[in-house]
């Protein structure tokens with residue numbers, strides 16, 4: 001698959017001297033879900049924001065869909081979708097009004113009803129964002145990333161704070177977006193989420209990429225090093241118990 005994003009020797013030094021990103025290189029293939037994993041402070045958000053053209057690059061290059069982010073930040077923003085936190089939305093506009101506002105910003109024509117249906121919010125068109133549940137807010141913010149029919153969307157910790165039902169529901173939504181041909185780059189602290197969704201993951205630590213491969217290959221490499229699990233892996237997890245007892249139905 002051809003690369004849609006090529007990041008080369010990317011670095012970021014903040015004005016306070018923090019070297020948040022220390023010369024990373026990777027590429028993302030068209031149509032894949034690519035995950036960036038890493039502990040708090042590893043540099044994931046800084047990396048995403050430089051790729052998105054929201055944060056100045058200290059050095060290195062980002063080539064997205066053939067465009068250099070630094071040279072044409074406005075053109076880049078027309079081609080990508082960036083998930084905002086729901087607190088960033090005007091609280092007194094209805095979902096349809098907010099989607100229309102985003103579409104107007106891009107000069108895009110949208111079918112708001114279809115877009116809301118795509119993220120399972122067809123019944124909430126007249127709602128205000130503040131009256132949505134956590135899972136609904138996340139689904140709505142993903143809908144806003146799609147108004148300009150982007151080639152690639154960026155999701156920064158899309159399921160943080162959601163209950164297991166809402167998290168799994170969001171996984172299905174992200175998988176559907178991928179199946180429609182949109183490339184997805186996401187960050188997450190949930191390894192199960194990365195295993196389920198990501199074709200490949202980059203693991204960042206202290207501003208560097210320490211591993212990059214498919215989840216299966218990374219696990220194989222660990223086992224080849226003689227890894228011995230600390231405890232026996234149970235055939236079911238507490239999350240499986242939770243889902244078994246409370247069902248898969250969304251509560252929001």
Ligand SMILES: Nc1ncnc2c1ncn2[C@@H]1O[C@H](COP(=O)(O)OP(=O)(O)OP(=O)(O)O)[C@@H](O)[C@H]1O
Pocket residue numbers: 014015016018019020038039040041042043044045046047
């Ligand atoms: N605006 C800023 N000014 C100075 N330092 C910053 C700024 N933003 C982030 N940093 C620092 O850069 C480093 C990387 O932060 P970043 O938010 O990119 O990490 P992250 O991997 O996304 O972390 P998390 O998982 O907690 O979201 C951290 O040491 C952070 O304190």
